[in-house]
Amino acid sequence: MPSTLPNRIDRVAMFAAARWMGDHPQTVIAAHALLTGRCQAWIAGEAENPRALLIRTNWVPTEPYGFGRDAGALTDLLLSIDGWTCVNVGGALIETMPDELRRRTGREVRQFGDLYSVMLRMEQRFDHPSVRLLTRDDVDLLADAAPPVGPHDRKTAGMILREGICAAALIDGRIVSRVHAFPTLPRHAELGAATLKAYRGRGLNTACASLVVQELLSRKITPVWSTGEDNAPSQRVAAKLGFVRTTARVYLSLI
Numbered sequence: 001m002p003s004t005l006p007n008r009i010d011r012v013a014m015f016a017a018a019r020w021m022g023d024h025p026q027t028v029i030a031a032h033a034l035l036t037g038r039c040q041a042w043i044a045g046e047a048e049n050p051r052a053l054l055i056r057t058n059w060v061p062t063e064p065y066g067f068g069r070d071a072g073a074l075t076d077l078l079l080s081i082d083g084w085t086c087v088n089v090g091g092a093l094i095e096t097m098p099d100e101l102r103r104r105t106g107r108e109v110r111q112f113g114d115l116y117s118v119m120l121r122m123e124q125r126f127d128h129p130s131v132r133l134l135t136r137d138d139v140d141l142l143a144d145a146a147p148p149v150g151p152h153d154r155k156t157a158g159m160i161l162r163e164g165i166c167a168a169a170l171i172d173g174r175i176v177s178r179v180h181a182f183p184t185l186p187r188h189a190e191l192g193a194a195t196l197k198a199y200r201g202r203g204l205n206t207a208c209a210s211l212v213v214q215e216l217l218s219r220k221i222t223p224v225w226s227t228g229e230d231n232a233p234s235q236r237v238a239a240k241l242g243f244v245r246t247t248a249r250v251y252l253s254l255i
Contacts, residue, residue: 007042007077014039016047021067024238025116025224025246026090028190030065032183035058042081044073052077056084063088063251071096075104088114090249108255113229117243118188119220124242128207130131131177131213134166142166145175148194164189167211169204178206179212184255188222193234206237213241215228 009017018034021027033039038058045051047067052073052139056064064081066074066089074097077086098109100246114171134142136158142150145168151157162165164182168175177195191212195205216223225243227234 007044007080009041009043009047011037011042013047014041016109017041017043017050017053020048020247021053023187025045025118025226026221026249027067028185028188028224029057030055030067030181034237035185036183037201042077044068044077046069053233054078054081054087056081062086065089066097067091068093071100075100079104086112086251086253088249089254090247094250098140101252101254105254110253110255112253114249114251115222115227115229115235116247116249117225117238117242117245119217119225119241122210122213122217122242123135125214126203126206126210126241128169128203130169130171131167131204131211132170133211134161134168136161138168141175142163142168142178145178146196148232149175149178150198150201165212165215167215169195169199169208172210177208179205179208181212181216181221184221186221188224189216190224190226193237200233206240208239209237 014034018031040056043050050068051070052068054066055065055076062085064084064087066087068074101109110133139158139161143154160180160182164180164184166180169177176199179191179193180190181191193205213223219223225238
């Protein structure tokens with residue numbers, strides 16, 4: 001299993017790797033996982049300047065993140081662990097990693113875009129009477145919300161409300177839409193959005209996002225909106241709010 005591999009790093013090295021990675025729109029999730037220890041990570045080279053770094057977060061362990069400059073070393077790390085379905089890479093690895101995976105596995109590689117946008121200034125607010133910021137006292141309300149809105153896990157709900165920011169639309173006493181800023185770094189925060197199918201198209205998610213963005217910008221934290229290249233509804237909400245495309249990573253999976 002991955003836990004026995006000599007390339008796996010400890011918490012001290014995770015902190016060093018997070019410092020190397022920096023606080024950027026495309027590093028929020030992975031760096032947060034390293035800083036909190038909510039992941040497994042493997043490295044080739046030194047933590048302060050790795051040739052390759054592979055991070056498997058606790059919340060989506062099947063989709064690890066890859067960083068570094070050496071596609072061969074990253075492929076070595078990736079193929080030494082099990083249970084992954086794709087790997088998320090950026091920078092020069094977008095060009096070099098697919099060929100390395102094809103060469104090493106003899107299989108074709110599918111690429112799927114992971115798009116990142118940021119907002120530096122809010123031009124327009126979107127309000128809704130059903131939308132408010134949640135507090136730590138709302139942990140049960142968030143935990144009990146139907147998926148994909150709620151985590152159905154009181155521990156995760158508490159973590160989101162304690163470490164991040166969450167706005168929700170409440171109708172008939174239950175959460176039907178929410179946007180949270182979680183995970184967060186000192187300079188950037190990743191937004192996650194979800195609305196129950198029966199309540200889509202009412203502007204609820206836009207109003208939730210608007211409230212979260214206002215709170216982040218008041219704290220001088222840049223909101224980050226990431227979405228898959230085929231998620232047109234999510235991209236429309238981001239554009240309506242005023243998010244501007246900044247960079248992209250890709251998911252690579254074997255066919």
